[in-house]
Amino acid sequence: DAxxxxxxxxxxxxxxxxxxxxxxxxxxxxxxxxxxxxxHSQGPQYIIHGLKNxxxxxxxxxxxxxxxxxxxxxxxxxxLRDTAVYYCIVRGFNNNAGxxxxxxxxxxxxxxx
Amino acid sequence: xxxxxxxxxxxxxxxxxxxxxxxxxxSGHTALYWYRQSxxxxxxxxxxFQGNSAPDKSGLPSDRFSAERTGGSVSTLTIQRTQQEDxxxxxxxxxxxxxNTEAFFGQGTRLTVV
Numbered sequence: 001d002a003x004x005x006x007x008x009x010x011x012x013x014x015x016x017x018x019x020x021x022x023x024x025x026x027x028x029x030x031x032x033x034x035x036x037x038x039x040h041s042q043g044p045q046y047i048i049h050g051l052k053n054x055x056x057x058x059x060x061x062x063x064x065x066x067x068x069x070x071x072x073x074x075x076x077x078x079x080l081r082d083t084a085v086y087y088c089i090v091r092g093f094n095n096n097a098g099x100x101x102x103x104x105x106x107x108x109x110x111x112x113x
Numbered sequence: 114x115x116x117x118x119x120x121x122x123x124x125x126x127x128x129x130x131x132x133x134x135x136x137x138x139x140s141g142h143t144a145l146y147w148y149r150q151s152x153x154x155x156x157x158x159x160x161x162f163q164g165n166s167a168p169d170k171s172g173l174p175s176d177r178f179s180a181e182r183t184g185g186s187v188s189t190l191t192i193q194r195t196q197q198e199d200x201x202x203x204x205x206x207x208x209x210x211x212x213n214t215e216a217f218f219g220q221g222t223r224l225t226v227v
Contacts, residue, residue: 032213034215042220043117043204043206043218043219043220043221044156044204044206044218045218046215046216046217049213049215051213087156093211093212093213100146100158100161100169101146101158101206101216102158103148103155103156103158104155105155106155
């Protein structure tokens with residue numbers, strides 16, 4: 001799986017949009033971008049994923065650049081409960097090892113009142 | 114069940130004892146992953162099962178660690194002769210083996226070696 005680079009921490013005001021960046025400059029054509037988050041003392045929670053088109057669900061939006069070398073996770077109206085570590089992961093599906101989920105350091109998002 | 118279930122949720126054991134941690138994946142999920150997370154650290158991959166293929170054991174930190182997956186469903190992670198540095202949260206995840214699917218995590222087993 002390609003490596004990802006995320007800022008170690010970010011702050012966001014409650015009610016504002018949180019924009020979490022991720023660089024994945026070595027991503028290959030058949031690899032997806034996945035986002036998970038981990039709230040303190042819980043298992044990681046799936047948020048969203050995409051290949052090349054922008055994606056939106058009830059939790060967040062995912063914006064992937066045209067060259068696919070970076071992406072941004074957007075939480076449109078952050079709440080205090082969104083305080084968590086957010087992980088950006090690149091995941092391929094082309095062989096046995098390609099289904100792996102390799103976690104980096106993530107971004108610790110602190111939503112402040 | 115509705116999600117990935119892990120048991121026990123907490124385990125305290127004495128140094129040198131063996132422990133078994135259990136993971137019940139979501140029904141029908143043929144891929145199963147084990148990770149561990151030490152306090153304040155990220156997720157460290159341990160082992161990955163995919164269907165009937167040989168598991169990817171590349172993340173197991175020592176030969177004291179082993180895992181089995183019986184009947185393609187329940188998995189057991191065994192740690193022999195536990196050491197204090199084995200103290201961590203052990204997380205299990207499962208997924209379909211199919212392009213464009215997500216993996217679901219259990220709540221983990223918190224292991225404390227005293």
